[in-house]
Amino acid sequence: MNSFQLVDEFKDIETERGVIAAIATRPDLYWELLDFLPAEAFIAESLAWQNLAQAIETEKPVAASVTGLTEWKPAADPKAAAQHLADLYQRRLLAGLQENLAAALYGSRPAPELLGLLDEEVARVQSAVRETHAGKLQWAGDLIGNVLAEAENRQLQRQETGNAISGVATGLKRVDELLNGLGTGLYILAGAPGAGKTTLSLQIAQHAASTGTPVVYVTYENSPSNLVLKALCARAKIPASQVERGFGNTQALRWAALELQPIFDKLAIIEGNSKLTVGQVRGKALQAQARHKAGRCLVVFDYLQRAAHTAGYDQLRYNVSAMAGELRDLANRLNGPVLAISSQNRSGGDYGKGGGSATLDSLKESGDLEYSADAVMFLRMSEKRQIPPPARAVDIVLAKNRFGDVGMVPLVFRPDLGDLREEAVR
Incomplete structure (x- = not known):
């Protein structure tokens, strides 16, 4: 296999030493330049940088922390030198991308797979670059311009489209009015078993995809094929149980498949397992955004407690909190919404009775999710409305909403058809 070595061309040992020497001379520069200097910016003198950083952060003598420091000449313009090192780091990332792609070009993989590899490599580089901005000190005064520009853009968008919802629309009008769609943040959808959580999440995913937002759906409960079958049956208005027993109308399913194909092209499904990490999902989401040239992506986790087993703690509660x-x-990081399905504790979920609490403390055994989430929604059987079976009267209760008011929206659930709709306003 052909070998390509481009990464090593983008390093500058003298500048690395110059920045380290300048900071050692004036330790206060460390805090000023830290935003420009991820640890990965130092490739030749990485150990010296680590020792210097540790000495400054622990308020220990700097001179003794770096071997050979007295022989290094401080950079004349430390800020410009630091920015140069940061630029070289990003170039090394791009060079690594080019190395991997060039090596693959001379391999046996088909060209379509190489395009997929390119998407993955670009997503990896974008993720790494974004990570360098995490924890950066941002002064409120410096953010004013961007905030005002965003407000003006939203106003212009509303005037041009007539749509006042700036987030990813769920397809449920009154829910969108309360939430302003799904914006950047963590949204929790909770309920007892059989309440319709997966049905609603799959509907939201399809609606988002239909409006041009790519979706990454991580499933720990249903197989990817089963989710596709559920979507097809819901569109064809055929019970999935009939299809599984061989009594389904396959012609209706084919028509449904034709209608849903443009939506499915923007809906990617990942089958979750104990080895899947959030970082890997982030990479796949960035890949989906790059493929569809989209500014945001909806990520769905179905469901949170199963995914949380990978967090590494002995108790599920701590795993869920970490997750x-x-x-x-x-x-x-994605600047988009994450929708996570959650179970409730047995008393709150009213297991076996068909009811269910819509109070935040019903999530207590699920790791204090009410504090981490930007919005918490509950699906529960309606206490007042009566609907002839097989339909069920279900309420979606918005119990927490950092973006606006809380409230309740009445729905009609057809579990046989896998369909949840808003009740018509009378």
């Missing part, structure tokens, strides 16, 4: 924090970070 919720990772998902919120994921939303911020």
